[in-house]
Amino acid sequence: MIIDCHGHYTTAPKALEAWRNLQIAALSNPKRGPKAADLKIGDDELRETIVNHQLAKMRERGSDLTIFSPRASFMAHHIGDVETSTTWAAICNELIHRITTLFPDQFAGAAMLPQSPGADTRSCIAEIERCVNEYGFVGINLNPDPSGGHWQSPPLSDPYWYPIYEKMVELDIPAMVHVSTSCNACFHTTGAHYINADTTAFMQFLTSDLFKVFPKLRFVIPHGGGAAPYHWGRYRGLAQEMKKPPLTEHLLHNLFFDTCVYHQPGIDLLTKVIPADNVLFASEMIGAVRGIDPQTGHYYDDTRRYIEAAALSDDDRHKIFEGNARRVYPRLDARLKAKGL
Numbered sequence: 413m414i415i416d417c418h419g420h421y422t423t424a425p426k427a428l429e430a431w432r433n434l435q436i437a438a439l440s441n442p443k444r445g446p447k448a449a450d451l452k453i454g455d456d457e458l459r460e461t462i463v464n465h466q467l468a469k470m471r472e473r474g475s476d477l478t479i480f481s482p483r484a485s486f487m488a489h490h491i492g493d494v495e496t497s498t499t500w501a502a503i504c505n506e507l508i509h510r511i512t513t514l515f516p517d518q519f520a521g522a523a524m525l526p527q528s529p530g531a532d533t534r535s536c537i538a539e540i541e542r543c544v545n546e547y548g549f550v551g552i553n554l555n556p557d558p559s560g561g562h563w564q565s566p567p568l569s570d571p572y573w574y575p576i577y578e579k580m581v582e583l584d585i586p587a588m589v590h591v592s593t594s595c596n597a598c599f600h601t602t603g604a605h606y607i608n609a610d611t612t613a614f615m616q617f618l619t620s621d622l623f624k625v626f627p628k629l630r631f632v633i634p635h636g637g638g639a640a641p642y643h644w645g646r647y648r649g650l651a652q653e654m655k656k657p658p659l660t661e662h663l664l665h666n667l668f669f670d671t672c673v674y675h676q677p678g679i680d681l682l683t684k685v686i687p688a689d690n691v692l693f694a695s696e697m698i699g700a701v702r703g704i705d706p707q708t709g710h711y712y713d714d715t716r717r718y719i720e721a722a723a724l725s726d727d728d729r730h731k732i733f734e735g736n737a738r739r740v741y742p743r744l745d746a747r748l749k750a751k752g753l
């Protein structure tokens with residue numbers, strides 16, 4: 413099986429964006445804003461946005477199941493307040509739930525959280541519980557910077573985040589560290605802010621003893637782990653100076669990297685530097701980079717090709733395509749086992 417641990421619903425019907433625009437237009441007077449029930453999208457319309465887009469690409473490229481979450485750049489936690497985010501997250505997650513119900517063999521849900529700058533993280537708990545217990549989601553996306561590029565929240569090692577971590581441990585779900593759109597002109601959303609955040613999160617984990625406090629906590633750092641694998645020597649050296657254990661002991665029981673690195677040399681480096689047990693297959697389609705690489709003639713985000721071509725043993729390749737995802741997302745594993753897979 414090939415499990416893609418990182419896909420977003422970027423082809424949602426335009427009605428979703430229209431609803432969001434009405435919500436934003438009414439921020440100064442939310443009573444005038446749209447109600448959740450005002451968004452009406454039929455099953456046929458939902459099906460069409462999946463069958464002709466995400467599912468078509470999965471079939472074309474040969475992946476079997478995608479861990480699917482709301483469009484990351486649309487989370488925009490910096491807009492409005494915690495009430496704004498709570499309604500918006502509920503709507504986006506419900507759409508994902510409907511897709512995982514329509515296509516139970518091809519999709520498993522990961523939740524967007526109703527985060528807001530400065531808001532108590534306990535405000536996310538009800539949505540996490542709903543998504544996992546009622547919708548059957550297998551993970552969450554955690555935004556380390558709800559301010560959208562201004563970095564106003566404490567680091568991920570701070571007790572500020574503990575309510576979410578306690579719930580993750582209780583439900584045995586991982587989080588993908590995933591920022592949203594940048595509202596800071598210095599940082600391009602997908603080219604800089606995403607990669608910065610991956611690297612920043614990694615360093616926050618490195619400088620802390622978070623995984624001593626929560627030994628069972630698991631994070632997937634997307635986009636190939638940002639700069640971390642490329643600069644592994646720097647990070648090993650910094651950890652050594654800080655008298656931290658070797659990174660394999662200090663972080664790699666809890667941190668995993670995806671394969672959203674859109675060229676062969678990047679994947680070769682990732683799989684050479686990071687143990688195969690810590691790499692999860694992903695494409696982040698249909699997402700950040702949608703074009704065809706003129707050097708190869710293939711889509712940049714057709715990441716399966718790179719894993720196939722990397723110098724990996726069959727055993728390691730299986731871990732990256734399937735085994736690690738089932739270990740990191742035990743609720744997905746349980747569901748697959750129940751189907752005899």
Ligand SMILES: [Zn+2]
Pocket residue numbers: 418420484590634696699
């Ligand atoms: Zn993403």
